[in-house]
Amino acid sequence: MNFREATRRDLPAVLALLADEDEVVDPGSVVVDEASERAFASIAADARNEVLVLTDGDAPDGVVIGCLQLTYIPGLGQGGRERALVEAVRVRADRRGEGLGAELMRLAVARAGERGCGLVQLTSNKRRTAAHRFYEQLGFARSHEGFKLSLTD
Amino acid sequence: MNFREATRRDLPAVLALLADEDEVVDPGSVVVDEASERAFASIAADARNEVLVLTDGDAPDGVVIGCLQLTYIPGLGQGGRERALVEAVRVRADRRGEGLGAELMRLAVARAGERGCGLVQLTSNKRRTAAHRFYEQLGFARSHEGFKLSLTD
Numbered sequence: 001m002n003f004r005e006a007t008r009r010d011l012p013a014v015l016a017l018l019a020d021e022d023e024v025v026d027p028g029s030v031v032v033d034e035a036s037e038r039a040f041a042s043i044a045a046d047a048r049n050e051v052l053v054l055t056d057g058d059a060p061d062g063v064v065i066g067c068l069q070l071t072y073i074p075g076l077g078q079g080g081r082e083r084a085l086v087e088a089v090r091v092r093a094d095r096r097g098e099g100l101g102a103e104l105m106r107l108a109v110a111r112a113g114e115r116g117c118g119l120v121q122l123t124s125n126k127r128r129t130a131a132h133r134f135y136e137q138l139g140f141a142r143s144h145e146g147f148k149l150s151l152t153d
Numbered sequence: 154m155n156f157r158e159a160t161r162r163d164l165p166a167v168l169a170l171l172a173d174e175d176e177v178v179d180p181g182s183v184v185v186d187e188a189s190e191r192a193f194a195s196i197a198a199d200a201r202n203e204v205l206v207l208t209d210g211d212a213p214d215g216v217v218i219g220c221l222q223l224t225y226i227p228g229l230g231q232g233g234r235e236r237a238l239v240e241a242v243r244v245r246a247d248r249r250g251e252g253l254g255a256e257l258m259r260l261a262v263a264r265a266g267e268r269g270c271g272l273v274q275l276t277s278n279k280r281r282t283a284a285h286r287f288y289e290q291l292g293f294a295r296s297h298e299g300f301k302l303s304l305t306d
């Protein structure tokens with residue numbers, strides 16, 4: 001298994017994971033639209049944002065089976081340490097139940113720690129109760145309510 | 154009232170607000186430590202982060218009575234739109250109950266909308282039930298659980 005920053009070559013596989021709810025989406029079938037292209041370039045150019053992929057096998061160019069995004073947020077609290085925000089955590093539908101999600105999260109937390117972050121935070125939809133147990137087992141405290149306001153309705 | 158990006162001159166007043174739980178902290182008594190100095194410079198230099206202040210009166214250099222931080226997060230979802238994360242919302246202890254918090258949040262949401270964000274999100278500690286009603290009244294959906302993992306314990 002490898003855990004590394006996604007490159008432009010990984011974008012179809014990452015978009016396939018984001019589109020994958022319960023069935024595997026073939027990266028070969030993904031059309032990379034201009035908005036995704038631009039968003040990926042923005043993330044890649046930003047030193048405080050990264051899309052990370054978990055790949056199968058020992059070679060770094062193995063098949064992408066998981067992904068997440070980390071955002072490092074500077075702030076005035078916590079002695080000036082950044083906090084890491086985790087978004088868009090995905091494991092490929094046919095590879096769930098093998099502990100890959102936990103591995104992905106552990107690698108992300110370790111990465112944030114190596115960078116010097118004081119905190120890792122994320123939100124999970126209230127309906128996803130299995131995910132809540134998963135994050136608690138990883139040591140996260142379910143201490144906050146998560147609020148969202150859509151601006152596109 | 155003015156709503157604008159904080160400058161280095163506002164830093165003591167912002168740190169006073171962050172230290173203010175139930176009693177006003179005099180900005181004149183705040184010693185700006187090196188970590189805060191560095192963190193503020195990082196935020197000011199980052200096009201996706203800003204500390205915003207609400208000031209009293211018509212002049213833009215009025216007394217700081219509220220603040221918050223906005224982080225604009227690029228992502229592959231939502232047609233490539235950024236989402237805005239709100240952190241560190243504060244209103245000065247002796248000015249609460251006047252609707253300034255709602256005004257501050259409305260201005261922040263409007264700012265995120267003008268920038269083209271698709272979503273505004275925040276988390277609030279589960280103990281702060283009055284804050285939860287406040288965010289719901291502003292139109293936020295309490296749809297998520299917020300998880301935190303401290304890396305400094």
